[in-house]
Amino acid sequence: MKRENILVEALPYIRKLHGSKVVVKCGGHAIVNEETMENIIKDIVLLRYIGIEVILVHGGGPEISRVMNELGIKPKIVDGLRITDEKTMEVVRMVLxxxxxxxxxxxxxxxxxxxxxxxxxxxRLFTAIKKGKKKVIVEGVEKEIDLGYVGEIDSVDPEMIEVVSSKGYIPVISPIAVDDEGRSLNVNADTVAGEIAINIGAKKLIMMTNVDGVMEDPDDEDSIFSKMTPEYAENLKDEGVVEGGMIPKVDSCMKAVRNDVEKAHILNGERPHSLLLELFTDEGVGTMIHKG
Known part of the structure; x- marks a missing residue:
């Protein structure tokens, strides 16, 4: 496609998004790759320049594990969940x-x-309550574990975001919450992004990850679902198609769309400028969840 045609194709999408709020969440895998992160940041700055208020929420799991290993603190992960004791929380806060x-x-x-x-x-941008004990399967045996300083979102006050965003700043949000006792709690970044999108009235929620989107077969790039409703996504979860780290992303997207966020997207951040391709082209490049 000629360059001028690309710009013409983008125009109606730019016009529709101008003046709106878009929440972008970047996962830890994108952050540890310098080239990937730079491409995403370029796209975000461009969006801000054309009048779109972007709020960036980031994770950092791989970087947290790397720093913990360097400090001689062995990461404790059970059934895919990070056990966050006091020392781990200090590292999480420092890294994020x-x-x-x-x-x-x-x-x-x-x-x-x-x-x-x-x-x-x-x-008090967002507060959380400490998660209780969780039942997990360890080596075929059900056990009850305390996740430590891990929280679930309790409330969101978007005033801080609205103040800085209205002045032209791009908020960069770490998923560290505070509870009623003033303690720091680690919260899933996908959940934080979804709750912020709902509470600021975002038009779009975008999850940047290291896969192309929701796929029927992870080994088949052609099996990607380009569009789906929350109801269809729920069925895919029940069937086990959506699993592992994709679950909190899909859950956040479904909740956002059900709470008046117009559309939610799951994209591969490792694909150069996937953010712009998804927002400003007819075909897009990831999975879009919409009301239908």
Whole structure:
């Protein structure tokens, strides 16, 4: 396609999104890849320049594990869940807010944008309650474990986001919440992104991950579902097609769409400029969840 045709194709999408809010969540796998992260940041800054208010929520699981290993702290993961004791929470806070958050703000600045780092603790942006004990299967035996300083979103106050975003800043949000006792709690970044999208009245929620979207067969790139309703996504969960790390992403997308977020998307952040391709082209490149 000629360059001018690409721009013409993008025009109606740009016009529709101008002045709206879009929440983008980047997973830890994208963050540890320098080239992938730079492409995503370029896209985000471009969106801000054409009048779209972007809110960036980030994870950082692989980086947390790397730093813990360097410090001689063995990560404790049971049934895919990170056990977050006091020492682990210190590392999580240091990595997400001190390392990843500040690096993303710096990258935004290097491409002409204005980023500002936030967490749930800033202005009580989002509060959480400590999760209780969870039953898991370990070596075929059911056990009850305490996840430690892991929280579930209790409330969201979007005022801080609205204030900084209205001044042209791109909020960069770490998924660290605060509880009523002032303790830091680690919250799933997919959940944080979805709850923020709902509470700020976002038009779109976008999950950037390391796969092309929701696929019937993970080994078959042609089996991707380009569009689906929340009801259809729920059926895929029940059938076991949606599993593992894709579950919280799909759950957040379904909840967002059911709570007046117009559309939610799951994209492969490792594909160059997938964010722009999904938002501004007719075909798109990932999985879109919509009301139907």
């Amino acid at each position: 807010i001190g390392n990843v958050g500040t690096e993303l703000v710096s990258k935004i600045g290097s491409y002409g944008g204005k980023g500002i780092g936030l967490s749930g603790k800033d202005g």
